[in-house]
Amino acid sequence: MDSEKIIVIGIGNEFRGDDAAGLLVVRRLKKKQPAGVELQEQSGEAIALMEAMDGANAVILVDAVQSGAEAGQIHRYDASEQAMPAQFLRCSTHNFSVHDAIEMARALEKLPSRLMVYGIEGLHFEHGSELTSAVQTAVVVAAQRIEEELENLIRMNTDA
Amino acid sequence: MKKTKIIKVDYLARVEGEGSLYLKIEDKKLIDVKLKIFEPPRFFEAFLRDRDYTEAPDITARICGICPVAYQMSAVHAMENAFGVKVTGPLRDLRRLIYCGEWIESHILHAFMLHAPDFLGYQDAIQIAKDHKELIENVLRFKKTGNEIVALLGGREIHPINVKVGGFYKVPRKEDFKSLRENLKWARDFAVEAVRFVAKLPFPDFERDYEFVALQHPDEYPFNEGRVVSNKGLNIDVSQYDDHFEELHVKHSNALHSVLKERDSYFVGPMARYSLNHAQLPKIARELAKEVGLGKTCTNPFKSIIIRCIESLFAIDEALRIIENYEMPDQPAVTVEPRAATGYACTEAPRGILYHRYQMDEEGIIQDAKIVPPTSQNQKTIENDLWAFVPEHMDQADDKLQWQCEQAIRNYDPCISCATHFLKMDVDRG
Numbered sequence: 001m002d003s004e005k006i007i008v009i010g011i012g013n014e015f016r017g018d019d020a021a022g023l024l025v026v027r028r029l030k031k032k033q034p035a036g037v038e039l040q041e042q043s044g045e046a047i048a049l050m051e052a053m054d055g056a057n058a059v060i061l062v063d064a065v066q067s068g069a070e071a072g073q074i075h076r077y078d079a080s081e082q083a084m085p086a087q088f089l090r091c092s093t094h095n096f097s098v099h100d101a102i103e104m105a106r107a108l109e110k111l112p113s114r115l116m117v118y119g120i121e122g123l124h125f126e127h128g129s130e131l132t133s134a135v136q137t138a139v140v141v142a143a144q145r146i147e148e149e150l151e152n153l154i155r156m157n158t159d160a
Numbered sequence: 161m162k163k164t165k166i167i168k169v170d171y172l173a174r175v176e177g178e179g180s181l182y183l184k185i186e187d188k189k190l191i192d193v194k195l196k197i198f199e200p201p202r203f204f205e206a207f208l209r210d211r212d213y214t215e216a217p218d219i220t221a222r223i224c225g226i227c228p229v230a231y232q233m234s235a236v237h238a239m240e241n242a243f244g245v246k247v248t249g250p251l252r253d254l255r256r257l258i259y260c261g262e263w264i265e266s267h268i269l270h271a272f273m274l275h276a277p278d279f280l281g282y283q284d285a286i287q288i289a290k291d292h293k294e295l296i297e298n299v300l301r302f303k304k305t306g307n308e309i310v311a312l313l314g315g316r317e318i319h320p321i322n323v324k325v326g327g328f329y330k331v332p333r334k335e336d337f338k339s340l341r342e343n344l345k346w347a348r349d350f351a352v353e354a355v356r357f358v359a360k361l362p363f364p365d366f367e368r369d370y371e372f373v374a375l376q377h378p379d380e381y382p383f384n385e386g387r388v389v390s391n392k393g394l395n396i397d398v399s400q401y402d403d404h405f406e407e408l409h410v411k412h413s414n415a416l417h418s419v420l421k422e423r424d425s426y427f428v429g430p431m432a433r434y435s436l437n438h439a440q441l442p443k444i445a446r447e448l449a450k451e452v453g454l455g456k457t458c459t460n461p462f463k464s465i466i467i468r469c470i471e472s473l474f475a476i477d478e479a480l481r482i483i484e485n486y487e488m489p490d491q492p493a494v495t496v497e498p499r500a501a502t503g504y505a506c507t508e509a510p511r512g513i514l515y516h517r518y519q520m521d522e523e524g525i526i527q528d529a530k531i532v533p534p535t536s537q538n539q540k541t542i543e544n545d546l547w548a549f550v551p552e553h554m555d556q557a558d559d560k561l562q563w564q565c566e567q568a569i570r571n572y573d574p575c576i577s578c579a580t581h582f583l584k585m586d587v588d589r590g
Binding site (some may be wrong): 014016043044045046047048051100103104107108126127128142 | 203204206207222225226265269273284285286289290291296297300303304307
């Protein structure tokens with residue numbers, strides 16, 4: 001395992017309204033391109049996601065979710081500490097889902113030592129729908145929070 | 161008083177995308193089956209209008225994260241059909257090669273991650289991984305060889321961007337295939353093991369008299385070219401598709417049900433392809449099929465898992481053959497001159513034939529687009545399977561019955577994200 005490697009992976013489908021949230025967060029981060037951080041966009045196909053995480057020390061995943069909470073709410077899970085709730089992240093179009101990717105990686109002992117999952121609660125996931133304005137705001141807020149988290153991770157790496 | 165029973169599955173797991181199933185049983189008699197699928201690709205058909213023909217492959221590739229290559233292939237072939245372009249030689253071979261990559265990825269993912277848990281009695285593949293770590297690691301490694309092909313030719317693994325009307329933006333050099341070739345050799349051995357493994361699974365005793373529809377080509381197992389044929393006498397050029405097939409609106413589902421006008425429902429996908437094209441499989445695949453007791457045709461849809469693995473072996477073997485014979489072409493694409501015309505194509509997506517039709521003006525601007533994904537073609541056949549299957553298994557407990565119904569649906573590897581989004585199941589027994 002590359003002890004330095006930090007990856008942020010945005011997951012989503014830009015043709016499906018709020019499902020784009022994860023991608024948009026990563027695109028915001030790209031403008032600043034934090035040093036030593038790899039930024040990736042993914043469709044949510046689970047095995048590709050497992051492969052993307054493989055070998056990294058710390059991974060931050062950002063995806064749109066539909067858990068019944070208010071649109072725009074930002075959930076944060078420390079997936080390295082606890083199993084993901086099964087119903088979380090299920091709005092992925094691919095049903096060997098993001099949740100399954102994380103739990104499969106855990107079963108195969110391939111989970112990065114730190115794995116944070118940000119879920120942005122979405123409302124509209126139909127093809128061609130617009131981004132909900134609360135989600136638009138949440139994208140900006142989530143990008144900021146992730147930036148702060150990255151600073152901490154980089155500091156931890158430097159200290160180590 | 162009547163005893164009514166309803167089995168409802170609001171959210172069908174382990175299908176690509178989401179949908180729902182509703183069964184109504186009254187006095188031990190099945191009286192209703194509704195497979196609900198929402199959100200057909202109409203959005204994309206509208207989205208394509210007024211766009212340049214060159215955009216179709218990349219836009220339609222976005223319909224599905226699992227089979228982007230199929231969408232690209234149907235799009236480029238339909239455009240080339242409209243503009244009178246023929247792609248031959250190494251470029252044609254490279255298209256077959258990228259399709260091999262997609263079949264490998266898609267088939268192994270479905271067979272082991274989504275369908276095998278049904279047969280083995282596991283809740284999901286994660287539970288299999290806990291008990292059979294090495295098997296799942298090998299499955300993942302196998303799938304990776306498919307990714308590698310798609311990434312090499314498509315420019316990247318997901319949503320490949322290197323495919324264009326007329327060929328590719330860039331083509332690989334022969335030496336670029338070096339590490340892939342070694343990985344494919346390992347994968348060929350694993351594919352043989354995979355076939356033997358799935359062939360030992362317990363299969364429900366269930367057969368139906370299907371009308372199989374697939375492409376058929378005189379010289380090869382079909383990917384991109386061939387006539388659309390069936391085991392009940394259909395034999396047409398792709399341009400006659402709309403004369404023979406129609407899509408019907410059904411109240412309970414937003415997706416359209418495809419039927420053959422002169423008959424009714426039909427079956428597309430690996431089992432149809434295999435049954436219509438067995439003779440075109442390489443010897444290794446034919447012999448292995450024979451070894452595991454699979455005939456030249458198969459009418460038990462539960463055995464489609466074996467055929468997916470046989471087709472994976474074919475795809476590996478075909479990929480190796482193409483790589484061995486490959487000579488880098490002088491140009492990565494042939495020249496395309498747009499004209500006012502309509503073009504048609506069917507290619508063999510992992511789940512079955514994928515039909516595209518485009519009408520362009522003299523500038524090559526798309527005036528009209530039609531896309532019929534394999535899952536909407538199979539939807540009525542899946543419901544008919546349940547009409548036949550449920551009465552024979554009526555006495556089982558609800559949870560067992562529901563399990564088997566879901567398994568029956570997964571025989572088709574329904575890609576509900578192409579046909580739609582969000583599938584949710586009901587068994588109604590009152």
